[in-house]
Amino acid sequence: MKFLSMHAKFGPVTTALLSASLFVLCVAAYFTASHIRHQENPKDKIMPTIGKMWKGVENTAFKEDRKGEYRLWVDTWASAKRLGYSTLLLVLAVLLGLHMGLYPFFEAVFYRFILFFDKVPALALLPILFIIFGLGELSKVMLILLGVFPTIALDTYLRAKAVPREQIIKGRTLGAGSAKITYGVVLPQIMPDVLNTIRLNFKAMVLFLIAGESLAATAGLGYRIFVVRRYIAMEIIIPYVLWMSLLAFVADLLVRLWIKKRYAWYQAH
Amino acid sequence: MSRLSAKSLLRCLMMVCLVLFATATPALAKTKFKVAWSIYVGWMPWPYAEESGILKKWADAHNIEIELVQMDYVASIEAYVAGQVDACVMTNMEMLNMPAASGIDSTALIIGDYSNGNDALLVRDGLTAKTIKGQEISLVELTVSHYLLNRFLEKNNMKEKDVRVINTSDSDIGPIFLSNDSQKAVVTWNPIVMQIEQHPGITKLFSSADVPGEIIDLMAVNTKTLKKNPALGKALVGAWYEVMSVMSRRGADADKALGTMAAQAESSLVEFKSQLKTTAMFYTADAAVQYASGPEIKKNMDYVRQFCFRHGLLGEGAESADVVGIQYPDGSVQGDKRNVNFRFDVSYMKMAAEGKLKR
Numbered sequence: 001m002k003f004l005s006m007h008a009k010f011g012p013v014t015t016a017l018l019s020a021s022l023f024v025l026c027v028a029a030y031f032t033a034s035h036i037r038h039q040e041n042p043k044d045k046i047m048p049t050i051g052k053m054w055k056g057v058e059n060t061a062f063k064e065d066r067k068g069e070y071r072l073w074v075d076t077w078a079s080a081k082r083l084g085y086s087t088l089l090l091v092l093a094v095l096l097g098l099h100m101g102l103y104p105f106f107e108a109v110f111y112r113f114i115l116f117f118d119k120v121p122a123l124a125l126l127p128i129l130f131i132i133f134g135l136g137e138l139s140k141v142m143l144i145l146l147g148v149f150p151t152i153a154l155d156t157y158l159r160a161k162a163v164p165r166e167q168i169i170k171g172r173t174l175g176a177g178s179a180k181i182t183y184g185v186v187l188p189q190i191m192p193d194v195l196n197t198i199r200l201n202f203k204a205m206v207l208f209l210i211a212g213e214s215l216a217a218t219a220g221l222g223y224r225i226f227v228v229r230r231y232i233a234m235e236i237i238i239p240y241v242l243w244m245s246l247l248a249f250v251a252d253l254l255v256r257l258w259i260k261k262r263y264a265w266y267q268a269h
Numbered sequence: 270m271s272r273l274s275a276k277s278l279l280r281c282l283m284m285v286c287l288v289l290f291a292t293a294t295p296a297l298a299k300t301k302f303k304v305a306w307s308i309y310v311g312w313m314p315w316p317y318a319e320e321s322g323i324l325k326k327w328a329d330a331h332n333i334e335i336e337l338v339q340m341d342y343v344a345s346i347e348a349y350v351a352g353q354v355d356a357c358v359m360t361n362m363e364m365l366n367m368p369a370a371s372g373i374d375s376t377a378l379i380i381g382d383y384s385n386g387n388d389a390l391l392v393r394d395g396l397t398a399k400t401i402k403g404q405e406i407s408l409v410e411l412t413v414s415h416y417l418l419n420r421f422l423e424k425n426n427m428k429e430k431d432v433r434v435i436n437t438s439d440s441d442i443g444p445i446f447l448s449n450d451s452q453k454a455v456v457t458w459n460p461i462v463m464q465i466e467q468h469p470g471i472t473k474l475f476s477s478a479d480v481p482g483e484i485i486d487l488m489a490v491n492t493k494t495l496k497k498n499p500a501l502g503k504a505l506v507g508a509w510y511e512v513m514s515v516m517s518r519r520g521a522d523a524d525k526a527l528g529t530m531a532a533q534a535e536s537s538l539v540e541f542k543s544q545l546k547t548t549a550m551f552y553t554a555d556a557a558v559q560y561a562s563g564p565e566i567k568k569n570m571d572y573v574r575q576f577c578f579r580h581g582l583l584g585e586g587a588e589s590a591d592v593v594g595i596q597y598p599d600g601s602v603q604g605d606k607r608n609v610n611f612r613f614d615v616s617y618m619k620m621a622a623e624g625k626l627k628r
Contacts (some may be wrong), residue, residue, distance in 0.1 A: 043372025046351050061503055066581065127441045131448040135407075135435065189305045216407065216437040216445065227436055228342060231366045231582040264589040 009249060048235035056235035060224075071224065072243070078219040080247075082209055086144040087198070093152040096195055101155070101160025102182055111157065118150035123211055130216065140212035147208040148201045155197040161188040192259045192266040199255040202248050299494070300607040301334040302501050305345040307356040310544040311382040311486040312358045313530035315386040320529060321515075327508040327568055331500035336581060349373075349489065354492040362413055362573050364489050367580035369593045374492040376612045378502055378556040379509050384484040386547030387459040388417050389476035391446075391466065396453050396474065398425040407437040407446060408456040411475075413484045416576050418456050420483070421475040437552065438562065459544050460536055482560070483569045492612060504615040507626040510554050517552040554622035558615045562598045566613070570595055570603060 002008060010018065034047035048056070061072040099106040099112075122143060129146070133139035163186050171181045188244075210222030217223040221244055228236045261268060306315045318324040319337045328335045336344075338354060346367045349357035356378070359367070368375045396404065398421075408414040417436070422429060432454075437445060439457065445466050446455040454474075455465065465471055476485050488505060495502050514524045525540070531541035551557035560566060571590075577583050578590035594602045594609035602609055620626050 041372045043370075045371035055586065060443075066579075127444050130441065134449060134451070135437070135445065214438055215441055216435055217489050218433070218435055223436060226438075227410050229347075230346065230363075231584075232371055233585075 021203055022140065045232045045234055048238065052235040056233065057239045060236055060239075070238075074219050075221045075224050075240075076219075076243070076247070078223075079209060079213070079221040082140050082144065082212070082220070083205060085137075085141045086148075087206060088245055089141070089145055089200060090149065090152055093149045094156050095157025097153040097194075098160050098190075099183065100157040101163075102186060107157075110153075113150075114150050114153050114157075118154060122146040122208065126215060135216045140209065140217070143207040143212040144205050148204050151201060152194070152198060156190065156194050160186055160194050163189065192263040195255055195259055199252050202251055206248055207243060299355075299498060300332065301336065302356070302494075302498070303336050303338055303354040304505070305338045305340050305348055305354040307340055307342040307345050307358065308534050309342075309358075309486070310387065310534065310541065311548050311550065312382075313541075314368070314381075314509065314516065315358065315535050316533045318508045318512045318528045320380055320409055320533075321387060321512075321513050321526070324504075324508045327504040327511070330507075331504045333498070333500050333504060335501070335504060349491075352491075355494045356488060356505065359487060359489055360413055361485040361487060361570065362416060362577065364487060365570075365574060365593060365595070366411075366577045368489065369595075370583045370587075372610060374610045374612070375489045376492045376495050376614045377561075378485040378490045378614065378617055379488040379506060380551055380561050380613075380618070381486045381488065381509070382548050382550040383482045383486065383545060383560075384413070384477040384547070385456075385481055385549040386476045386478040387462065387544065388413055388456070388484060389458075389462045389466075389470050390418060390421055390454065390456045390474045391462065392454045392474050393470050393472075393618055394453060395449070395472065398427075398474065401454060402427065402431050403433070404453050404556070405433045405435055406454040407435045407442055407452060409439050409442070410434060410436040411582060412439075413457065414456040415580070416484070416573065417475070417477060420480050420572070424479075436485065459547065460530060460534075460540065463540060463544065476547075478547065478574075482565055483572055485566075485569075495614075498554070502617040503620065503626055506554070506621050507628065510618075510621045513550070513552045516550075554618040555592075558598075558618050558622055561613045561615050561618075566603075567603060574604070 003010075030047065031050070034044075034049055037044040037047050038049060050228050053097070057072075061070065063070070065071050096110060096114075101107070113178050125146070126143065128138050129143055133142050164218030167185060168181055171185045176184065209220075210225070213220040214226040221240055226238055296402070304315070305313050315324075315337060316339070319505050324335055324337070338348075341347060342359075345354070346359050346363055348354050349359075350368050350371050350373055352373075358381075361377070364375055374466050392401070392404075405417060408418060418432075419429060419440060423432065437455075439461070442455060442457050443461040446457075447468060455521065457465070462476075466473065488509070490502065490505070491507050512526070516523055527541060528538050528544075531538045534541060536544070551560060574590040574593070574595070575582075578587060578592075581587075583590065590606065593606040593611060594604045594606055595611040595613075596602050596609045597613050598615045
């Protein structure tokens with residue numbers, strides 16, 4: 001059992017194999033089970049074969065549906081817009097957190113409220129959201145925001161608070177005004193951490209997106225998954241889920257690359 | 270330096286795979302069965318059958334065990350298709366596009382009722398068939414609501430393109446419609462229909478009472494399981510018609526039974542009774558047998574299967590509504606004779622009608 005020891009060393013090939021093993025195991029498990037199910041029932045829809053899934057992808061991505069739409073792209077665009085707007089609005093969360101961390105007035109007004117707000121399960125408020133914001137895009141964006149806004153604001157707040165007091169005083173003695181200290185000294189140095197938090201919250205945002213789309217929509221990735229469930233079209237659902245994961249992963253990767261490029265000092269930190 | 274060779278790693282993985290799937294073989298002889306149900310007025314006799322002990326009595330008489338499981342509607346059918354339960358309540362439409370289209374040969378063991386107003390198109394501001402063109406209509410897509418809307422449009426010489434369908438979750442469709450005055454039309458089912466209708470300014474433009482007998486509520490049983498275990502069919506049918514006879518009796522006994530059902534459906538007795546009025550229950554096995562054996566059901570099933578085909582519910586690759594064969598009690602098959610996966614079988618209900626079931 002030497003390979004379990006703390007000092008075990010693996011060559012690059014073995015490391016790659018070990019890293020791949022769980023992926024391979026999952027995929028193999030899926031296709032074995034799918035194969036067994038298809039031997040019993042060639043029309044099985046619950047665990048489609050790779051061929052069927054490819055057909056599902058073909059039908060949704062490269063062929064017009066009955067409405068003359070390329071579904072996958074229409075859905076992706078609809079969902080991406082919702083996520084995009086929400087992400088843009090998160091700028092407000094960052095600004096709020098920053099001010100709460102630096103200005104006692106903002107802290108007094110917002111901190112406890114946001115802290116409480118953060119604990120409210122947004123999903124349970126869904127019907128109310130739809131009543132206030134209607135059935136359109138606004139309610140979906142608001143749901144995503146309600147879900148992650150407090151987390152981002154609180155995280156920014158904590159990080160702004162953690163900036164050493166000496167630095168701010170130093171800034172002042174060098175002649176910086178409040179604005180310069182807020183946006184020139186504190187914000188840039190907490191930005192990589194804040195971006196990381198936003199990145200880690202992509203998953204929550206996608207969850208809220210799906211929840212919103214399941215409730216009332218005419219297009220969207222989550223919407224499609226819920227609708228085609230009505231005829232057990234797993235050959236569409238599974239590629240959709242993989243596609244969503246891939247998009248989320250790419251978004252995550254882009255933020256990471258951005259941090260690496262823009263905040264090169266952060267790596268050493 | 271300790272190195273784990275790639276080869277032994279692969280061997281290890283293969284072993285794990287084998288162990289995982291060696292356990293996946295199904296058992297053959299069964300005496301214990303699972304039946305899934307979900308809340309709907311026409312299905313409430315099932316939990317009552319369990320609570321009153323009627324189901325257990327019939328199961329005991331046939332030396333089997335029947336376990337009822339309550340689930341969400343779509344989830345229950347998914348569980349049935351996956352083979353997790355042996356029987357499940359559903360409408361003719363879902364039976365066609367979920368199990369039958371997935372190659373799960375299913376038998377409609379009991380024809381319980383048809384919707385006779387439980388599904389409805391409700392509008393506000395006095396919208397009519399003429400003014401509904403171009404309006405947004407909330408409904409749960411690809412359900413009987415969607416089907417009902419299509420039938421309404423068809424009857425008024427319109428197409429689905431003439432309106433805008435918004436998919437809305439059934440859990441919130443009522444409050445959303447009531448609180449948004451900009452929403453002019455909604456198609457949904459009971460008890461939501463009843464709740465919406467109570468508000469002023471709402472009118473019923475169309476309902477399943479305008480297309481009677483098209484939306485049928487069934488007890489679907491896996492055909493293979495039923496063939497191997499006729500006892501399951503006998504026990505379920507026996508218990509069902511015993512409950513039917515209790516319900517159709519008048520007086521305190523029936524009210525007590527209906528009260529239990531209402532409580533399980535989380536509604537009051539008055540509400541439950543009013544929902545029963547829009548449900549055409551087949552209280553006797555004879556009536557159900559007659560309906561299933563008549564010519565009308567074939568015509569109605571044709572409407573349903575054409576709708577399913579048009580909306581891609583029979584699979585994206587289906588070339589016509591004929592891909593799934595539907596077999597009727599007279600032996601005739603609608604659709605592909607080599608792919609019969611939907612069977613109306615009245616033999617068990619006939620036994621009940623003739624009093625031939627062992628108690």
